[in-house]
Amino acid sequence: MARKKKALPELKSVVIESVAAEGKALARVKIRETDETPIVTFIPYGAPGDVADIQIDRKKHSFAEGHIVRLVSPSPVRTQPRCGHFTVCGGCKWQHLPYEEQLKWKEKQVRDALERIAKVELPAISPIIGSRAVWAYRNKMEYTFSDKKWRTWEEVRSGAGFEGSSNALGFHIPGAFDKVLHIDECFLQDSLGDEIRNFIFNYAESNGLSFYNIRENRGLLRTVMIRIASTGDVMVCMVFGEDDHEGVSRVMAAIGERFPDVKSLLYVVNLKVNDTIADQEVRVFRGPEYIEEEMEGLRFRINAKSFYQTNSRQAYELYKVARDFAGLGHKPESEEKALLVYDLYTGTGTIANFVARNARQVIGIEYVEEAIADAKVNSAVNGIDNTLFYAGDMKDVLTDSFVETHGRPDVMIIDPPRAGMHEDVVKVILNAEPEVLVYVSCNPATQARDLALLDAKYRVTDVQPVDMFPHTHHVENVVRLVKRQ
Numbered sequence: 001m002a003r004k005k006k007a008l009p010e011l012k013s014v015v016i017e018s019v020a021a022e023g024k025a026l027a028r029v030k031i032r033e034t035d036e037t038p039i040v041t042f043i044p045y046g047a048p049g050d051v052a053d054i055q056i057d058r059k060k061h062s063f064a065e066g067h068i069v070r071l072v073s074p075s076p077v078r079t080q081p082r083c084g085h086f087t088v089c090g091g092c093k094w095q096h097l098p099y100e101e102q103l104k105w106k107e108k109q110v111r112d113a114l115e116r117i118a119k120v121e122l123p124a125i126s127p128i129i130g131s132r133a134v135w136a137y138r139n140k141m142e143y144t145f146s147d148k149k150w151r152t153w154e155e156v157r158s159g160a161g162f163e164g165s166s167n168a169l170g171f172h173i174p175g176a177f178d179k180v181l182h183i184d185e186c187f188l189q190d191s192l193g194d195e196i197r198n199f200i201f202n203y204a205e206s207n208g209l210s211f212y213n214i215r216e217n218r219g220l221l222r223t224v225m226i227r228i229a230s231t232g233d234v235m236v237c238m239v240f241g242e243d244d245h246e247g248v249s250r251v252m253a254a255i256g257e258r259f260p261d262v263k264s265l266l267y268v269v270n271l272k273v274n275d276t277i278a279d280q281e282v283r284v285f286r287g288p289e290y291i292e293e294e295m296e297g298l299r300f301r302i303n304a305k306s307f308y309q310t311n312s313r314q315a316y317e318l319y320k321v322a323r324d325f326a327g328l329g330h331k332p333e334s335e336e337k338a339l340l341v342y343d344l345y346t347g348t349g350t351i352a353n354f355v356a357r358n359a360r361q362v363i364g365i366e367y368v369e370e371a372i373a374d375a376k377v378n379s380a381v382n383g384i385d386n387t388l389f390y391a392g393d394m395k396d397v398l399t400d401s402f403v404e405t406h407g408r409p410d411v412m413i414i415d416p417p418r419a420g421m422h423e424d425v426v427k428v429i430l431n432a433e434p435e436v437l438v439y440v441s442c443n444p445a446t447q448a449r450d451l452a453l454l455d456a457k458y459r460v461t462d463v464q465p466v467d468m469f470p471h472t473h474h475v476e477n478v479v480r481l482v483k484r485q
Contacts, residue, residue, distance in 0.1 A: 349375025
């Protein structure tokens, strides 16, 4: 007979010390009285300085996880969260911290990652660049329709939890793939996004339209993406789970009639089990298939599948840092002095086109073929003729022979996904020996790992954190490296 595990304890008056890398708060506690030393314990939605009773939920050899049962003494830095969905939807995990506190811990996150993981010689880290807009800063939001509405404990305890509709339009509950929290209001996008989403939900409820059931892969209404660009352009892309021409037409016509200023009204019929539309046909119901973003007079076309930084205004600050680090902040005196730039993981070529006016040539490489097609269009739309773009896996495209054919770059701008760079890519960079590397990262931990690999030939000269996502633990970081002499 298996031995029953001991119940994990509730610990009284635990002092929360700091904030950890993944957004959880951190305390050091002895789980049991017999423990010789305290262990690190991660606690969501805690604030440094909180004194709280903590229920331990999970214990491993070197760390534990728990949650706040009650606040004995709230931290003086705590602030009232703005959103009624806070702690339930799983999105903005730091709304209970003032923005100045968020920036302090993000900057520390970057410093800790570079010092503990990279272990290379570092300059002074520049103060983090905060976002001017801390609300309504996202240009893109995606919501899921579900016939399995998530009921909060408050709803269940009130006795009203199972009254009314079981349909929801909102966000997936973390750890519950088939449950969706219905969202009434989200402060991350312009309020027009709320108006559009709530209209679609109410229209569907009033007309008895079926919401998606992920377990059975059925239901007309599946997901909706709303893009609101810094130019004021709006895109709505509905994804339907059934090929019901009449039902699709009714929904799209209703959205178009209620919101005549939506520039690009699109839809997809996705009958697959997974939600991705990367391999699906996007159909135009009204308007062009794209909207436009603008940056320093450049126009960037964004379609339903395009990647574009979700904080448009702060992306401009990020790209200015990258451009300055690359030495491309001004037009060179002559063509001979202009730089050859490689832009790795170029996406839709936003950075490549942004720096092209001050470079001799920019060569962008990206895995996604559709993104490269967008990059070429963006160059053409802006009359930029000194860019070249190539699609393919980075480690397969960026080879020593590629560098030999196109020329050794003076500067490489690197903006990889969260996983960082493949070791083969690092080897080619080291072989190519550009004078300057500019490494833009959305994950300081993997960036630090890659910096350790680059340290053989490069030294770090500048570090600039940039906050793109207020109220979350995510942070971007830009590092400039120069070739050792």
